[in-house]
Amino acid sequence: MKKKVVVIGGGIGGMGVATTLAGRGFDVTVVNKDHYYVTGPSRPLLLTGEQRLERMTRGYEEMGKQGIKVITGNVYKVDPANRKVYVAETYMGSTREFTYDYLVVAPGVVYDGSKINGYDKFWWNVTNVYDLGRLSVLKEKLWSLNSGNVVVYAPKAPYRCAPAPTETAMLIHTILVNRGVRDKFNITFIDANDKTQPPFIADIVSKTFEQAKIQLVTNQEIAEIGEKEVVTRSGERHKFDLLAMLEPNRAPSFISEAGLGENFADVRSPQDLRNPKYDDILAVGDAAKLPFPKNQEIAFESSLFAANKIMEMEGLSEKISVQYAFVGWAYLGNLEGKLDTLSLQFSLDLTSSPPKPGKDPQPKREYTTQKDNWEQAYLARLFGYKV
Numbered sequence: 001m002k003k004k005v006v007v008i009g010g011g012i013g014g015m016g017v018a019t020t021l022a023g024r025g026f027d028v029t030v031v032n033k034d035h036y037y038v039t040g041p042s043r044p045l046l047l048t049g050e051q052r053l054e055r056m057t058r059g060y061e062e063m064g065k066q067g068i069k070v071i072t073g074n075v076y077k078v079d080p081a082n083r084k085v086y087v088a089e090t091y092m093g094s095t096r097e098f099t100y101d102y103l104v105v106a107p108g109v110v111y112d113g114s115k116i117n118g119y120d121k122f123w124w125n126v127t128n129v130y131d132l133g134r135l136s137v138l139k140e141k142l143w144s145l146n147s148g149n150v151v152v153y154a155p156k157a158p159y160r161c162a163p164a165p166t167e168t169a170m171l172i173h174t175i176l177v178n179r180g181v182r183d184k185f186n187i188t189f190i191d192a193n194d195k196t197q198p199p200f201i202a203d204i205v206s207k208t209f210e211q212a213k214i215q216l217v218t219n220q221e222i223a224e225i226g227e228k229e230v231v232t233r234s235g236e237r238h239k240f241d242l243l244a245m246l247e248p249n250r251a252p253s254f255i256s257e258a259g260l261g262e263n264f265a266d267v268r269s270p271q272d273l274r275n276p277k278y279d280d281i282l283a284v285g286d287a288a289k290l291p292f293p294k295n296q297e298i299a300f301e302s303s304l305f306a307a308n309k310i311m312e313m314e315g316l317s318e319k320i321s322v323q324y325a326f327v328g329w330a331y332l333g334n335l336e337g338k339l340d341t342l343s344l345q346f347s348l349d350l351t352s353s354p355p356k357p358g359k360d361p362q363p364k365r366e367y368t369t370q371k372d373n374w375e376q377a378y379l380a381r382l383f384g385y386k387v
């Protein structure tokens with residue numbers, strides 16, 4: 001009988017495992033919260049109108065045709081001792097239980113502001129490019145406000161997509177210049193880290209911030225949020241009319257409740273993604289506790305390492321070729337306010353010790369196109385069609 005693999009999360013990591021194992025004799029079921037997936041990397045360009053939601057959204061139907069079962073529902077509990085996964089509100093019933101031979105945990109991250117004082121009262125001040133609803137609010141404000149203080153915030157690493165907060169600041173600058181109101185705004189970028197992330201492009205980002213007159217504040221973690229200001233752990237106060245803030249990231253709480261890890265899901269090593277306590281539970285992508293940045297390439301590469309491990313445990317001799325390394329692109333907006341975003345290209349080779357960074361210090365328009373091609377290629381590979 002085919003071995004049953006249940007994958008929690010039909011995103012980059014989850015679909016990486018599912019598409020790899022489904023063609024190799026496994027019975028694969030993916031459980032995903034929604035009927036669709038919306039890719040992350042180009043979300044910031046929704047602000048400027050350079051990207052459209054329909055190009056970023058994919059359904060699971062094509063992969064269903066290829067034999068992967070996809071169940072829409074919210075996993076709220078895992079019981080490792082009895083190999084059970086509990087799912088709420090599926091369209092096949094209000095709750096369901098699944099048993100598995102292998103469980104792959106790939107639900108990505110949640111954004112958790114609960115440790116910030118005042119968050120429970122003033123959460124509605126938070127906008128960002130991570131969540132589509134908040135992005136929509138941010139966009140509406142950027143295109144309608146005529147003056148004020150804008151605060152953009154990056155929490156302590158690790159968080160999902162290192163450059164997205166600085167991308168947000170530069171795209172905010174671009175839109176305000178485009179509207180001819182930039183001189184009526186102050187933009188402050190507060191970073192909880194000692195440098196903007198990823199650190200190996202921090203020099204170029206800070207130079208671009210200087211040109212854009214964005215004030216950069218590092219080493220300041222936001223500890224409190226009020227109606228009109230944030231306060232950092234060391235007592236700095238920053239007033240805002242518009243706040244674009246990412247909360248600290250962690251894996252969804254069913255992972256810690258099942259004893260699979262605290263903030264993120266524990267793994268034995270980046271190459272052996274099994275939980276230290278359970279041979280049959282593996283974690284991939286942003287939810288996994290990996291010593292690497294949390295991004296799409298790492299999520300996909302970890303999914304191939306996980307698939308390899310499952311195949312090895314089943315005695316299959318095939319091994320997918322994979323290593324940890326990535327190319328990334330950071331949007332730098334457009335200093336002159338044209339809605340024609342330039343990007344930096346950078347890379348990190350994690351196979352060498354210490355990891356070897358690379359970058360082209362010159363922002364280019366063609367890098368924005370490259371990022372789009374790269375994102376579309378992933379979507380075609382994992383969801384089976386192009387838009």
Ligand SMILES: Cc1cc2nc3c(=O)[nH]c(=O)nc-3n(C[C@H](O)[C@H](O)[C@H](O)COP(=O)(O)OP(=O)(O)OC[C@H]3O[C@@H](n4cnc5c(N)ncnc54)[C@H](O)[C@@H]3O)c2cc1C
Pocket residue numbers: 008009010011012013014031032033034037039040041042043044073074075076106107108109129130131160161164252284285286287294295296297299328329
């Ligand atoms: C704004 C933004 C910009 C980004 N920019 C870049 C970039 O430029 N380059 C780059 O490489 N990466 C970028 N990323 C990061 C990249 O998108 C993630 O690292 C990658 O998607 C992680 O893959 P994952 O499988 O771990 O999580 P995801 O792709 O997020 O997939 C997780 C899936 O699990 C589902 N899920 C969550 N909880 C449950 C549950 N309890 N039950 C069922 N389903 C659940 C979710 O709905 C989702 O479909 C960006 C992300 C964002 C949001």
